[in-house]
Amino acid sequence: MTTWMRVGTRYAIGSATALALAVCGGRQAAAAGSPCETLMSFRAAGTTITIAEMVAAGASLPSPPRETEETADTAGARALTAPRAFCRVAATLKPSADSDIKIEVWMPADWNGKFNAVGNGAFSGSIAYPAMRTALARGYATASTDTGHSGNNASFALGHPEKLVDFGWRAVHLMTEVSKQIVRAHYDAAPNYSYWTGCSAGGRQGLMEAQRFPTDYDGIVAGAPGVDWSGRASQAIRGEQLYRQDPAVQITADDRQLLHQAALAACDAQDGLKDGLISHPAACHFDPGVLECKGAAGSSCLSSAQVAIARRLYSPLSDPATGRTTAGLLPGSELGWTDLGWTASARATGLSQFRFIVFKDPAWDVSRFDGGRDLARADAADAGTVNALGYDLRPFLSHGKLIQYHGWSDPQISPQNSVDYYTRALAAMSGAKTVADSYRLFMAPGMGHCSGGEGPNTFDMLGALEQWAEQGHAPDRIVATHATRGVVDRTRPLCPYPQMAIYSGSGSPDADTSFVCRTP
Numbered sequence: 001m002t003t004w005m006r007v008g009t010r011y012a013i014g015s016a017t018a019l020a021l022a023v024c025g026g027r028q029a030a031a032a033g034s035p036c037e038t039l040m041s042f043r044a045a046g047t048t049i050t051i052a053e054m055v056a057a058g059a060s061l062p063s064p065p066r067e068t069e070e071t072a073d074t075a076g077a078r079a080l081t082a083p084r085a086f087c088r089v090a091a092t093l094k095p096s097a098d099s100d101i102k103i104e105v106w107m108p109a110d111w112n113g114k115f116n117a118v119g120n121g122a123f124s125g126s127i128a129y130p131a132m133r134t135a136l137a138r139g140y141a142t143a144s145t146d147t148g149h150s151g152n153n154a155s156f157a158l159g160h161p162e163k164l165v166d167f168g169w170r171a172v173h174l175m176t177e178v179s180k181q182i183v184r185a186h187y188d189a190a191p192n193y194s195y196w197t198g199c200s201a202g203g204r205q206g207l208m209e210a211q212r213f214p215t216d217y218d219g220i221v222a223g224a225p226g227v228d229w230s231g232r233a234s235q236a237i238r239g240e241q242l243y244r245q246d247p248a249v250q251i252t253a254d255d256r257q258l259l260h261q262a263a264l265a266a267c268d269a270q271d272g273l274k275d276g277l278i279s280h281p282a283a284c285h286f287d288p289g290v291l292e293c294k295g296a297a298g299s300s301c302l303s304s305a306q307v308a309i310a311r312r313l314y315s316p317l318s319d320p321a322t323g324r325t326t327a328g329l330l331p332g333s334e335l336g337w338t339d340l341g342w343t344a345s346a347r348a349t350g351l352s353q354f355r356f357i358v359f360k361d362p363a364w365d366v367s368r369f370d371g372g373r374d375l376a377r378a379d380a381a382d383a384g385t386v387n388a389l390g391y392d393l394r395p396f397l398s399h400g401k402l403i404q405y406h407g408w409s410d411p412q413i414s415p416q417n418s419v420d421y422y423t424r425a426l427a428a429m430s431g432a433k434t435v436a437d438s439y440r441l442f443m444a445p446g447m448g449h450c451s452g453g454e455g456p457n458t459f460d461m462l463g464a465l466e467q468w469a470e471q472g473h474a475p476d477r478i479v480a481t482h483a484t485r486g487v488v489d490r491t492r493p494l495c496p497y498p499q500m501a502i503y504s505g506s507g508s509p510d511a512d513t514s515f516v517c518r519t520p
Contacts, residue, residue, distance in 0.1 A: 034185060034186060034188070036052055036053060036054045036087035036088075036089075036107075036186070037052050037053060037054075038052070039052040039087070039089050039182060039185060039186060040052045042089075042091075042181075042182060042185055044178050044181055046093055046094045046095050046099075046174075047091050047092070047093055047094075047178055048091060048092045048094075049089060049090070049091050050090045050091060050092060051088060051089060051090035051104075052087070052088070052089050052090075053087075053088055054085065054086070054087055054088075055082050055085065055086050055087075055088050055106075056082065056085055057082055057083065057084050057085045058081055058082060059081065059082045060079075060080070060081055060082075061080035061081060061082055061129055061133060062080070062127070062129050063079070063080060063129065064126055064127075064128070064129050064130060080129060080130060080133055082133075082136070083133065083136055083137040084108050084109065084110060084136065084137070084139075085108070085109040086106045086107055086108045086109060086136055087106070087107040087108075087109075087186060088104065088105075088106055089104065089105045089106075089107070089182055089186075090102070090103070090104045090105075091103050091104075091105075091178065091182075093171070093174050093175070093178060095166070095170060095174055096162040096165075096166075097162075098160055098162040098163060099148055099162055099163065099166050099170075100148060100149070100163075101145060101146070101147070101148040101166055101170075101171045101174065101175070102127065102145065102146040102148075103127075103143060103144065103145045103146075103171075103175045103178065103179065104127050104132070104143065104144055105141065105142070105143045105179045105182050105183065106132055106135075106136050106141065106142050106143070107141045107182075107183060107186050107187070108136055108139055108140070108141065110139060111139060111140075111141060111187060112138070112139030112140060113189070113191065113192045113193075114139075114140055114141070114191050114192055114193045114194070114195065115140060115141045115142070115143070115179070115180060115183055115191035115193070115194040115195065116135040116138070116140040116141075116142050116194075116195045116196075116197060116462070117142065117143045117144065117172075117175065117176055117179065117194075117195075117196050117197075117217075118131035118132055118134075118135060118142060118143075118144050118196075118197055118198060118202065119131070119172075119196070119197065119198020119199065119200075119201060119202015119203065119205045119206060120144075120145075120146075120147055120198070120201050120202055120205065121199075121200050121201050121202065122152055122200070122201055122345055122348075122349050123151075123152050123153050123154050123167070123201075123349060123352055124146075124147070124152050124201065125146045125147055125148070125149040125150040125151050125152065125156065126146050126150065126152075127144045127145070127146055128144040128202075129144070131144065131197070131198075131202075132144050135197075138462075140195075141179075141183045141187075141191065143175055143176070143179035144175075145171045145172060145175040146171075147166060147167045147171045147172070148163050148166030148167055148170075148171045149163055149166075149167065153348070153349075153352040153356070154352040154353060154355070154356040154357055155352070155355075155356050155362070156356075157356050157357050158356045158360060158362070159360075164357065164385055164386075165385060167386070168208070168385035168386040169205075169208050169209075169212055169385070172205050172208070172209060173209065173212065173213050173216065176194075176209070176213070176216045176217070177216075180194065193218045193219065193466075193469060193470060194216070194217050194218050194219075195217060195218065195219045195220070195221070195462065195465060195466075195469075196209055196216075196217045196219070196220045196221065196222075197220075197221040197223075197461070197462055198221070198222065198223065199222075199223030199224050199225075199450040200223070200224050200225070200226055200412070200413060200449065200450055201226055202222075202223070203222040203223045203224050203225030203226065203227075203404070204222075204225045204226040204227055204229065204386075204388050205388075206220040206221065206222035206225065207220070207222050207225050207227055207388045207404075207421075208388040210222075210393050210396040210400070210402060211388060211390035211393065211396075212390075214393075214395035214396035214398075214399075214400070215395075215399075217396075217400060218399070218400050218401070218469050219400055219401040219402070219403075219465045219466075219468070219469040220396075220400065220401075220402050220403070220465075221403050221404075221405075221461045221462055221465055222402065222403070222404045222405075223404075223405050223406070223450055223461070224405070224406045224407065224410055224412075224413050224415075224418070224449055224450050225388065225404065225406075225413075225417075225418065225421070226413050226417075227387065227388040227389055227417060227421050228326050228327075228387060228389065228417050228421075229353070229382065229386045229387050229388075230353065230358075230375070230378035230379050230381070230382045230386070230387055231317070231326025231327075231375065231378075231387075231417070232326065232346065232349075232350070232413055232414070232417070233349060233350035233353035233354065233378060234317055234326060234350070234369075234371070234374060234375045234378055235317050235326055235327075235328060235342065235346075235350075235414070236341070236342040236343075236346040236347045236349070236350035237347070237350040237351065237354060237366050237369045237374075238312075238317055238369060238371050239312070239313055239340070239341025239342050239347075240340045240341055240342070240347050240350075240366050241366045241367065241369050242309055242312060242341070243309070243339070243340045243341055244340070244366060244367065245367075246305065248303075248305060249303075249305040249306055249308070249309045250306075250339055250340075251302070251306055251309065251310060251337065251339075252339065253339075254299065255302060255306060256334045256335060256337050257334075257335070258291055258300065258301075258302065259288055259291065259302075259310060259334040260332070260334040260335050262286070262288065262290055262291055263278065263281075263284075263286050263331035263332055263334060264276060264278065264332070266284060266285075266286040266290075266331070267280075267281055267284035267286055267331055267332070270283070270284065270500075270520065271445075271500060271501060271502050271503055271515075271520075272502050272503040272505070273503035273509050275509050276446070276454055277332075277445040277446040277454060277455045277492075278331060278332040278408060278409070278445060278446070279408070279445045279500045279501065280408070280443075280445075280500050280520065281330040281331045281332045281333075281408050281409075281415075282330060282415075282416055282419055283520075284331055286314075286331040287311075288302065288307050288310040288311060288314070289307050289311075291307065292304055292307045312328075313328060313329050313337070313341055313342075314328045314329055314330070314331070315328045316328050316416075317371055317375060318375075319372070319373075319375045319376050320372055321372075321373075321376065322376060324375065324376070324379070326375065326417075327414040327416035327417050327420060328414060328416070329342070329411060329414055330408065330409075330410075330414060330415055330416060332408055332409040332445075332446065333409045333410060333411040333448075334411075335409075335411075335454075336409065336410070336411025336412070336448055336449070336453075337411055342411065342412065343411050343412045343449070345412060346411075346412045346413070351366065353378065354369070354374070354378070357378075357381050357382070358374070358377055358378050358381040359377075389421075391421070391424045391425040391427070391428035391429075392425075392428045392429060393425055393429065393435075393439065394429055397429075397435055397438040397439055400438065400469070401438055401439075401465060401468045401469045402438060402439040402440075403440055403442065403461050403464060403465050403468075403475065404418060404421075404422065404439075404440070404441045404442070405418075405441070405442040405443070405444060405461060405494070406418035406419075406441075406442075406443055406444070407443075407444045407446075407447030407448050407449060407450070407451075407453055407455075407457065408443050408444060408445050408446065408447065408455075409445075409446050409447055409448055409453050409454070409455065410447070410448055410449045411448065411449065412448075412449040413449065415443060418441060418443070419441075419443070419497065422439075422441040422497060425439070436474075436496075437474060440474070440475060440496040440497075441496065441497040442461075442475075442478060442494040442495070442496060442497065443494070443497055443500075444456065444457060444459075444480060444494055445492070445500075445501070446482075447480075454482075455480075455482060455490075455492070456480035456481050456482040456490055456491060456492040456494075457480060457481075457482060458480060458481045458482070458483065459478050459479065459480040459481070459494065460478075461478070464478050475496070476495075476496065476517065477493035477494065477495055477496075477501075477512075477517050478493065478494045479491055479492070479493055479494075479512050480492055480493070480494050480512075489510060490510040491510065491511055491512040492512050492515060493512045493515050493517060495517035495518075496517070498519050498520075499517045499518055499519050500517070500518075500519075500520055501515040501516070501517060502515060502516055502517075502518055502520065503515055504516055
């Protein structure tokens, strides 16, 4: 059972009547403007406050529902406790008659003077409590939304177009506006800086904010963003359909290990070091045909049918009528594949997209997918509601900072999507020189979806964003770590794309100091 502990009508930080002052980045937090419980009377258009209470440090926090998640912040985190005392506010927003958007705002007693909203995963309809806790631990006022529904599929959208709009962009924007109003009412001061952090669907949400509402945030961290939502859905469904049509072509776990080792043999030495990581798989022309059996099938080779399906998984999906393409998976991602191709979450999200949004038929099955036409149908059904494919970010970049990152071995959202988006955005804004002071992409060799993988996959993107937005220190390299059983065994710099970490020729291959960032 979740236990919420009150600590009086004002903050119990050294005094029962005053808020402790915190200093962060040279900026001092303001004193509280009102006790937490008085926020029950907070008023804003279409907003109803349902909870306003103090929570003591160490108290139990709500647990996220046990549903499929895509983000590192929510995976596996269940037993949560408050890292510091805070004011918890929950509210319901109703921008339309069919809307039912839940949000929560957590405001620490020892506030750092800043605001950090956090993103969701997949079709997630739940508050991202673990990510909120992470922000709270850093002293941020933080907020999250359930995006206007419960559950982790798109059934909410069937017959409810306004709820799809809420999920696509409206819930995040209104959460942002209302949360900042609540923060101001509570502290009697607006945040000095407002940041967004999210990965996967949360990365998409961040880029959607930059595209549609460029003044909502001063800085955005967009990890592994699902910007091509309908494209990824189409790719995942295509892969599953190919497997189901002929079970004999399935690539087993052992086969995937063969593919992975062959990809490493072809691509690993790009950075001057053979270390089990592919530093730029998009630039490596790996052909799984090198594994095709020359005679009888065996455990050390693939059948011609398996080679063909592997090539399909690596390949883009194209609409022949328009030339529109969406990326396939990249060499190095093989250990994350499943017996049905893409990850279970990618396939479930894709199926949900086609059933409830594209064809509006809960009985629709992957066997009915038409790769030549259904990508266009998915785009038309979306009409820019969920897809975040606007490339001109100048209104946001005129004042804000954007860090995008992606794991090169991601088996769930192709990392090529991030490269494509970044490249097209630069073209729309007249090239890298005009945006490098405000927008940078970091690709992580060997990292999976948002976290995990064989390569260094733990890093502090929010810290880098703070230094950039507040101190003007642009991130020229961000150190990432890899740990085995909790012990760090490798560090590596992540470099601004198109640079990559090149081994200097001396020093430990497991130390970031042995690498330099440069364009190959």
